[in-house]
Amino acid sequence: MYTTHLENLAESLRGVLGDKLIDVQVRFGELTIIVCAEDIFAASEMLRDDPALAFDTLIDLCGIDYSTYSSGDLSDKNNLKNRRFAVIYHLLSVDRNHRLRIRVLTENNDYPVVNSVTDIWPVANWFEREAFDLYGIVFTGHPDLRRILTDYGFIGNPFRKDFPITGHVEMRYDAEQKRVIYQPVTIEPREVTPLVIREENYGDSES
Incomplete structure (x- = not known):
């Protein structure tokens, strides 16, 4: 029964997203779809507005760094094998009672860029800032892309696989200067x- 539900949902997704x-x-x-980075905004709008899908809720959004285990197992379509970064979206349709995962691999490994979906699901605001x-x-x-967990002067991105465990700098309170210093x-x-x-x-085995 559950497998049939996923198959029907997959067929609806193919018909709507094309x-x-x-x-x-x-x-x-679990059902996962892969969408091009340039299409994520339009695809998200379709997923939310189509009555057969009605994905009205974004549960979670996070980033992934594939640099140490490769994204090659996903697919070689659209040359996805060597993409380093991805954004993962978890959607829920409260009305239809079904869930969906979206995977979007960024095109540029040196400067990963994806369109924001905050206009589709406003809750994406802080999730995107975290990624x-x-x-x-x-x-x-x-609307306000800035750091959310680290300090504004922080150097680098701590969840990237090449970020050193110790970080680049440390900070402490300096009693003489009466302020935090790096x-x-x-x-x-x-x-x-x-x-x-x-x-x-x-x-050893018992004798």
């Missing part, structure tokens, strides 16, 4: 290996 739909995937009982802050993904058309990182990088202690004959 050539804006790159791929449709059903895995682990901008943590991944450096720029959302064109966003300084070079003083923590030495190290690899922590857990110490595992076992009994002398651990794992």
Whole structure:
């Protein structure tokens, strides 16, 4: 019954989105579609307004950095294999009682850009700011795109896979200057290996 529901929803998505739909995937009982970055605003508007879909609620939006495990398992359509950054949207239709995941891979790995969907779902405002802050993904058309979790003077994007664990700088309160200051990182990088202690004959089969 549930599989039939997903198949019917997938068929509706193909009919509504047409050539804006790159791929449709059903895995682990969940439906995911892939849409071009340039089409996300128009596709979102269709998903919200079409009565057969009626995705009125954006539950979540987040960024992904594929640099260490590749996006090649998705599809080679539209040359998606080497795309580094993606934006993931989780939608809910309260009226139709169905859910959808959208995956949008940005075209430029050095300067990832996606159109904002705040005009479609206003709740996207802070979600997009978070993806901008943590991944450096720029959302064109966003009404107030600025950092939301890190300091305005923060250097880099901490959820990118190439961002150092220690960060680039550290900050502390300076009693003489009576203010918070930035300084070079003083923590030495190290690899922590857990110490595992076992009994002398651990794992030996009983005689």
